[in-house]
Amino acid sequence: MEKKRLSKALAAAGIASRRACEELIFEGRVKVNGQVVIVPQTLVDWESDRITVDEAPVRAEEKKVYYALNKPTGYICSSTRLGRKKIVLDLFEGLGERLFTVGRLDKDTEGLLIVTNDGRFANQVIHPSSNIIKEYIVKTAQEITPEYLEALSQGARVDEKWVRPVSVAKVRKGTFRICLKEGRKHEVRIIAERARLKVLELRRIRIGSLLLGSLPIGEYRPLTEKEKAGLLEGKKKPGKPA
Numbered sequence: 001m002e003k004k005r006l007s008k009a010l011a012a013a014g015i016a017s018r019r020a021c022e023e024l025i026f027e028g029r030v031k032v033n034g035q036v037v038i039v040p041q042t043l044v045d046w047e048s049d050r051i052t053v054d055e056a057p058v059r060a061e062e063k064k065v066y067y068a069l070n071k072p073t074g075y076i077c078s079s080t081r082l083g084r085k086k087i088v089l090d091l092f093e094g095l096g097e098r099l100f101t102v103g104r105l106d107k108d109t110e111g112l113l114i115v116t117n118d119g120r121f122a123n124q125v126i127h128p129s130s131n132i133i134k135e136y137i138v139k140t141a142q143e144i145t146p147e148y149l150e151a152l153s154q155g156a157r158v159d160e161k162w163v164r165p166v167s168v169a170k171v172r173k174g175t176f177r178i179c180l181k182e183g184r185k186h187e188v189r190i191i192a193e194r195a196r197l198k199v200l201e202l203r204r205i206r207i208g209s210l211l212l213g214s215l216p217i218g219e220y221r222p223l224t225e226k227e228k229a230g231l232l233e234g235k236k237k238p239g240k241p242a
């Protein structure tokens with residue numbers, strides 16, 4: 001990793017201005033690997049040097065990144081590897097940032113997933129108060145009839161809470177679209193099961209105003225500033241049939 005001057009490294013980590021960081025160093029308040037360092041030009045790197053200011057550890061300020069991924073089936077949303085199971089972060093290998101998924105999709109679900117290293121953003125997006133609607137396309141073994149749609153629209157009990165879809169509509173013979181505000185585990189599968197439908201494929205195509213679009217399966221792209229801002233508004237109405 002590239003070595004940086006101590007004063008510059010502290011400023012980049014958001015401690016204070018470069019000048020003010022030099023003052024902290026001159027005052028003997030900065031330690032590198034447990035030793036007081038009073039020379040601002042001392043070269044350090046974040047990987048091998050432990051830096052503290054007034055005994056509090058300082059970490060490199062990571063550039064915040066935001067991606068939309070078209071998750072393939074077969075990958076789990078976990079930040080730690082469980083045995084030999086494939087995890088979504090395998091698809092981001094080599095990026096170097098400490099990434100995590102914003103919410104989860106089941107192993108057998110494909111589609112739109114946000115991946116970031118910004119915990120605050122992730123919490124805002126998944127918090128129920130954000131009211132962000134998620135839209136899914138579901139292929140079933142049965143042909144979708146008005147009776148099935150009625151049963152789906154009732155919702156189901158998921159984790160002790162009754163979850164009712166925002167909307168449900170037939171897309172074609174064996175396919176329906178469902179929009180939900182909650183973000184509960186297996187909710188679409190549980191609602192479909194209660195309606196006595198067998199799910200063959202489940203794909204998320206929208207999170208709030210963010211659309212999956214034509215992103216190929218297994219690929220990701222950075223979110224635009226506009227998309228990021230739009231997600232936090234989270235007020236978009238259910239979309240038109242896919």
Ligand code: URA
Nearest residue numbers: 106109186187188189
């Ligand atoms: N609902 C489900 O049942 N599975 C998902 O992956 C997402 C929503």
